[in-house]
Amino acid sequence: MSSSEKQTLLSIARLHKSFDEVEVLHDVSLDVGKGEVVVVIGPSGCGKSTLLRSINGLETINSGAIFLNGEDIASGVTPWNKVRQKIGMVFQSYDLFPHMNVMENILLGPVKAQGRDRKEARRQAESLLERVGLLERQDAFPRQLSGGQKQRVAIVRSLCMNPEIMLFDEVTASLDPEMVREVLDVMLELARQGMTMIIVTHEMSFARAVADRVLFMDGGRIVEAAPPEDFFNCPRSERARKFLNTFTFEATRKERRTVE
Amino acid sequence: MPDSGISILFEGRNLIRLAQGLWVTAYIAFVSVALSTLLGVLVGLAMSSRFTALRAVMRLYLDAIRIVPVLVLLFLAYFGLGKVFHVNLNAELASILVFTLWGAAEMGDIVRGAVTSLPRHQRESGLSIGLTEGQVYRYVIIPQAVRRLLPGAINLATRMIKTTSLVMLIGVVEVLKVGQQIIEYASLISNPTASFWVYAFILFLYFAICYPISRYAAYLEQKWQS
Numbered sequence: 001m002s003s004s005e006k007q008t009l010l011s012i013a014r015l016h017k018s019f020d021e022v023e024v025l026h027d028v029s030l031d032v033g034k035g036e037v038v039v040v041i042g043p044s045g046c047g048k049s050t051l052l053r054s055i056n057g058l059e060t061i062n063s064g065a066i067f068l069n070g071e072d073i074a075s076g077v078t079p080w081n082k083v084r085q086k087i088g089m090v091f092q093s094y095d096l097f098p099h100m101n102v103m104e105n106i107l108l109g110p111v112k113a114q115g116r117d118r119k120e121a122r123r124q125a126e127s128l129l130e131r132v133g134l135l136e137r138q139d140a141f142p143r144q145l146s147g148g149q150k151q152r153v154a155i156v157r158s159l160c161m162n163p164e165i166m167l168f169d170e171v172t173a174s175l176d177p178e179m180v181r182e183v184l185d186v187m188l189e190l191a192r193q194g195m196t197m198i199i200v201t202h203e204m205s206f207a208r209a210v211a212d213r214v215l216f217m218d219g220g221r222i223v224e225a226a227p228p229e230d231f232f233n234c235p236r237s238e239r240a241r242k243f244l245n246t247f248t249f250e251a252t253r254k255e256r257r258t259v260e
Numbered sequence: 261m262p263d264s265g266i267s268i269l270f271e272g273r274n275l276i277r278l279a280q281g282l283w284v285t286a287y288i289a290f291v292s293v294a295l296s297t298l299l300g301v302l303v304g305l306a307m308s309s310r311f312t313a314l315r316a317v318m319r320l321y322l323d324a325i326r327i328v329p330v331l332v333l334l335f336l337a338y339f340g341l342g343k344v345f346h347v348n349l350n351a352e353l354a355s356i357l358v359f360t361l362w363g364a365a366e367m368g369d370i371v372r373g374a375v376t377s378l379p380r381h382q383r384e385s386g387l388s389i390g391l392t393e394g395q396v397y398r399y400v401i402i403p404q405a406v407r408r409l410l411p412g413a414i415n416l417a418t419r420m421i422k423t424t425s426l427v428m429l430i431g432v433v434e435v436l437k438v439g440q441q442i443i444e445y446a447s448l449i450s451n452p453t454a455s456f457w458v459y460a461f462i463l464f465l466y467f468a469i470c471y472p473i474s475r476y477a478a479y480l481e482q483k484w485q486s
Binding site for chain 2: 056057058079080081082084085087088089091093095096097098099108109112113114154157158161
């Protein structure tokens with residue numbers, strides 16, 4: 001699946017971002033096609049989370065431009081709250097609103113931000129909840145849900161806004177291992193349905209399965225961009241090789257132990 | 261035997277006078293608490309604002325109010341304002357002014373604590389579903405902050421109610437002052453245990469006001485927890 005045949009949905013041009021003196025994003029440019037799934041990997045502190053947060057306006061960029069459907073969303077012409085209705089984002093921490101039940105969490109955005117009819121939004125929320133297997137938990141409060149269930153609800157909450165693109169910022173990083181799968185499955189399903197997504201993750205086998213393109217970031221730059229087979233089998237840059245090695249290191253040691 | 265002493269409460273118009281005094285106490289306390297709550301929310305939002313200068317001014321206000329004893333503030337408002345600025349407040353108004361200034365500062369600090377204790381991600385997830393800053397406050401931050409500040413706010417309200425007893429020192433005839441008047445008169449007609457009964461009764465009156473408030477707060481906490 002090549003992105004070049006498809007219409008470009010999101011286009012980032014020469015993005016720079018610094019926190020005080022420290023430059024966290026250096027001249028980052030990226031085009032994401034409609035329906036494309038881009039997975040961003042890299043060591044912590046490489047700028048991948050800041051990149052996602054910049055696309056959503058949670059970080060103010062120092063220079064550069066971000067275009068969504070050709071419109072420069074970082075220019076401040078369109079208020080961010082309007083832009084964010086088209087850009088869904090799910091975070092690492094369980095970020096459901098604890099004082100609202102599942103359904104209220106999901107309906108807040110569609111009803112209050114988009115001014116949609118409550119009944120109509122509710123029907124959509126129910127069908128989305130059904131798809132992630134949580135329809136019967138719609139009256140539950142966040143504290144009554146497991147971490148995996150909370151993240152699935154958070155994904156539904158974003159989807160119910162009918163976004164054009166979804167951003168996932170290490171959404172499984174604070175989950176217990178046995179709950180990671182159920183969340184990744186939801187994301188795989190979304191990819192199959194053609195949702196445009198940018199995913200920051202440390203789950204390498206998931207990245208390989210879901211990505212159309214893998215970006216490797218280090219030191220605030222995109223060091224390498226390649227289809228997952230190429231990237232994981234023969235990364236071109238030394239830094240990417242080193243980074244991938246940190247994930248295979250333990251496996252080799254185990255093998256050696258069983259040999260002894 | 262102190263058995264005859266309790267009759268002091270029922271002599272003449274004593275009960276009615278105590279009730280009138282209680283009304284003055286309640287009036288000053290509740291007007292001050294209500295104003296403090298409203299202003300305190302604004303002060304609290306100012307204290308947690310992005311603007312450093314605004315935060316500094318609010319900090320100064322809170323510290324100034326905390327350093328000066330409430331009694332001194334009462335004397336300042338009642339005697340000082342008249343002498344220096346020729347603003348003559350009656351004693352009740354001066355009391356309400358002082359208690360509101362005090363309450364708004366303390367309430368502001370409670371609101372600030374509640375707002376800043378919320379995880380940053382709550383605000384960000386509100387923003388990420390397209391809510392405006394105002395909507396995030398209204399639907400996400402404030403409902404959660406209210407639940408967190410309730411214990412502190414109720415504690416402050418009962419503290420304010422009890423501290424209103426100081427206002428008799430600037431001449432407000434509230435429940436404690438009425439009690440003293442009754443005791444003074446009674447000791448003239450030799451009722452040695454009058455002070456015990458009158459003060460015990462006043463203690464009961466304060467309890468009768470503050471206890472339901474604490475109970476209601478406990479009920480709300482329970483309700484929000486389940």
